[in-house]
Amino acid sequence: MRVTAVLVAYNRRDLLRESLAALAAQSRPVDRLVVVDNASDDGSAEAAAELLEHWGERARLLRLTTNTGGAGGFAAGIAAAVAEDDTDWVWVMDDDTVPGPDALAEALAVHERYAATGQDDLAVMGSRVVWTDGADHPMNTPKAKIRASADERARAAEVGCMEIRSISFVSAFLRAARVREIGLPIADYFLWNDDFEYSARLLRGARGLFVPGSVVTHKTAKRGSSDQDPGPRFYFEVRNKLWVFRRSRALHGWEKALYAAATARRWLRTFLASSDRAQLRDCLRRGWCDGWLRAPRPTRMVLRDTGVPVDVMVEVERLSKLER
Structure with missing residues (x-):
């Protein structure tokens, strides 16, 4: 399994440095990394460029000229990730997310065990999100899937997980094949509910798991719900x-x-x-x-003329046509 991490940044340079350092320290290394800078003016892009040097060709920085919000940033980053044909999972997070050293390894281990229990129909996984005090973050607490079948609950429990219907973008693992099938997040949402809509769209007719062994810290200013x-x-x-x-x-x-x-x-x-x-x-x-x-504009329209590179924009155009 090849994993591309996508990190969206905006004006949180110090947290971005910490997040990138944590990604570099994963016990199971990330195969590729895409950092999307949403037109920051605090030096975030420059800090990212410096830290990505040792990644070599495995990393890419998308420096947008317009702040497209979390929704637009993730749409561009996910498009860049799945444009690589050998990408199997896209691991998304914000710049205030600091993954624990085994966050990726634990998620991939669960996927392997889950696939062994039956059909490999896993489309989304979500990490356990904690605050700086180690307690679960109320902003990112997952909820069990409503009306999950007994078989779904049993398969999830067998690998120590919980069946879910949606997940936040604070450390979500998205199956690349599923992304290529249903398209991108809707960039016109800008922020809030873009992850809810997109993960629920990915999971309609597919399986999703909350993986408590994959732990990340969400370094918000305070511990509270949105x-x-x-x-x-x-x-x-x-x-x-x-x-x-x-x-x-x-x-x-x-x-x-x-x-x-x-x-x-x-x-x-x-x-x-x-x-x-x-x-x-x-x-x-x-x-x-x-x-x-109003209706949300197509993602390809939202991201035009925002600094998205041409090759990524080609993928955005293709995947945006799958939106409905």
């Missing part, structure tokens, strides 16, 4: 959730109903905990309007 006073980013939460429920083929109809109800409860908690409810109301209004009146 719904704790999100500020102006709440706009993307509202708009993108509506796009997931109305425009995406990732979820079944009954799943959309359940997730919509859970989303409504989450938004209520967010409002009750907020110190600036006027701002949240404005985000809700604008996000609601755009979520109903």
Whole structure:
């Protein structure tokens, strides 16, 4: 199995250095590395270029001229990864993610054991995400797949894992063959819910596992969930959730109903905990309007003229046509 790691960076130079050092120290080495810099202005791209020198031809830096958000950065990076025909897994993460030394080795070992229990239909794996104190990070806590069959639960338990329906991009392993089949993350999401929509799309009709032995540290400023006073980013939460429920083929109809109800409860908690409810109301209004009146633009349109290299853009164009 050949693994390409994709790391998306934006204005967190010191954390980026730490993340790249952790990737270089994996007990099972990464085969290739793609770093996508989202037009940082703090020297992140220069720091990445310096640290990637010892990787030689195994590493590539994509220096974008426009900040395309996490969604655009991952779309470009994943396209660059799967353009290499021998890539089997794409390991994605943000620049504030620091993988433990055995994060990759543990994930690949689980895949091997899981394939031995039956059909090799594993499409996604997700790491255990902890905060700096070693406790599970509430922002990235996986949830068991709703209505997983007894066979699915038994196969996952046999390898010490849990069957999942979606996962965050904070250390997710994506099967390259599945990416080539269903396309890229939708870049127009910019941030929030792009990983939820994309991983759910990858996992519709396929298997996914939470792998607790693969551990990474998510070095956010504080240990909390994303719904704790999100500020102006709440706009993307509202708009993108509506796009997931109305425009995406990732979820079944009954799943959309359940997730919509859970989303409504989450938004209520967010409002009750907020110190600036006027701002949240404005985000809700604008996000609601755009979520109903607009559709996300094709990823190939979003990434044009953003500094994506020509050869990667060719792959983006091809995979973007699979979006629906």
